Amino acid sequence: MLRPLFILATYLFCLPVNAWWSKEHEIVALIAEKNLSAKAVQQIEIILDGQSLFEIANWADSIKSQSKWSHSKRWHYINIDKGESIDEYQVSVGGDILWALDYFYWQIGEVAKPVQQRREALMFFVHLVADIHQPLHVGFSGDAGGNRKMLIWKNQNRLVNLHKVWDGLLTSPAISSHQYADKILSDSIKETQLILDSSFKDWAKESLTLHAAVYQFGDQKKDNSLNLGSNYQSKNWPIAQQRILQAGVRLAHYLNQAFE
Numbered sequence: 001m002l003r004p005l006f007i008l009a010t011y012l013f014c015l016p017v018n019a020w021w022s023k024e025h026e027i028v029a030l031i032a033e034k035n036l037s038a039k040a041v042q043q044i045e046i047i048l049d050g051q052s053l054f055e056i057a058n059w060a061d062s063i064k065s066q067s068k069w070s071h072s073k074r075w076h077y078i079n080i081d082k083g084e085s086i087d088e089y090q091v092s093v094g095g096d097i098l099w100a101l102d103y104f105y106w107q108i109g110e111v112a113k114p115v116q117q118r119r120e121a122l123m124f125f126v127h128l129v130a131d132i133h134q135p136l137h138v139g140f141s142g143d144a145g146g147n148r149k150m151l152i153w154k155n156q157n158r159l160v161n162l163h164k165v166w167d168g169l170l171t172s173p174a175i176s177s178h179q180y181a182d183k184i185l186s187d188s189i190k191e192t193q194l195i196l197d198s199s200f201k202d203w204a205k206e207s208l209t210l211h212a213a214v215y216q217f218g219d220q221k222k223d224n225s226l227n228l229g230s231n232y233q234s235k236n237w238p239i240a241q242q243r244i245l246q247a248g249v250r251l252a253h254y255l256n257q258a259f260e
Contacts, residue, residue, distance in 0.1 A: 021168035022058045024244055026177035028130040029053035031248025032255065040252075040259040047108075047118050053126050053251075054177070060127035075100035075124070076131050078204065079141040086138075086205045097132050100124060101200045109258035126251060132200065133247040135214050135239075136163045138207035146214070151226035165228065166214065170237050198250070206246075213239055 033053050036044070048056060060076070063069040078096040080089050091098045107113055107121035131137045139145020146162035153160050153169050160169065213236060217226055 022061070023177050024240075025057040025061075025127060025130050026054050028133075028244055028247045028251060029057040029126055030177060031245065032126075032251040035249060035252035035256075037256045037259070040256045043259045044122070044255070047115060047122055049119070056123045057126055057130070059123045072124075075128065077137040077139060077145055079139045079145055080208075081141050086201055086208060097128055097137065098200055098204060101128050101132065104128070105254065105258065108255070125254075129203075129251045129254070130244075130247045132203045132207065133243040134166060135207040135210040135243070136166050138204045139163070140211075149226075151228055153227075154229045155227060162214070166236075166240070170233055170240055203246075203250070207243075210239060210243075 029052070033041075044053065060072065064073050074092075074095050075097055078089065078092075078098060080086070089098075093099055104121040104125040107118055108125060110118065113121075136146040139147075143149045143162075146166065149162035150159045151162060151165070152158075153165055216235075217228065218231065
């Protein structure tokens with residue numbers, strides 16, 4: 001039987017978030033863990049040899065620098081042309097996040113597959129579910145998902161890119177990953193199931209839709225330089241938090257289905 005899935009109503013817009021850096025992958029995993037079925041918990045423990053989703057949440061990032069896994073970098077995102085829709089986008093076999101989510105998900109529940117193969121599939125899947133909910137992991141080809149959009153963040157004396165802002169500079173949480181996930185659940189004023197009938201492509205569409213906010217910079221200087229600060233931050237961190245919550249409950253839902 002599924003545990004209740006809690007969604008914070010008022011707290012959704014008043015708790016800080018450090019979008020999609022290592023801590024946020026951990027928070028997504030912790031939210032998922034709190035909403036797994038008993039069967040899913042049992043099977044995940046077997047597949048991960050006693051490790052938790054929290055412990056492996058960042059594995060897929062940690063291996064990208066290894067020659068064995070260098071090809072996996074392209075599994076963390078998709079880039080599309082401006083004006084192109086997700087429905088029009090042709091999934092790149094072996095080469096993007098939509099392909100990878102499908103590829104790894106079907107392996108997770110296949111008991112005939114070797115445990116090591118299922119373990120790697122699960123570790124990738126947990127991480128990539130969080131990645132696709134970060135709006136710039138569904139990015140524009142023209143600026144490589146914000147990686148080529150250079151700016152100054154909060155008047156610091158160095159240039160950073162927009163993707164990095166969303167991946168870690170938007171704000172900094174003052175509490176641990178466990179405290180953050182617990183706070184979201186314990187402070188919830190109502191219980192709501194957020195198990196939506198949504199596909200991986202639906203998640204990508206949502207991220208793409210959020211670009212309207214991501215690329216809303218306000219007035220730029222006469223020299224077209226971009227200096228983002230508190231106004232941009234206050235408008236966008238609630239979006240980042242909502243995506244983290246969605247990623248966590250959706251991850252639990254898909255894993256529960258895989259182990260039914």
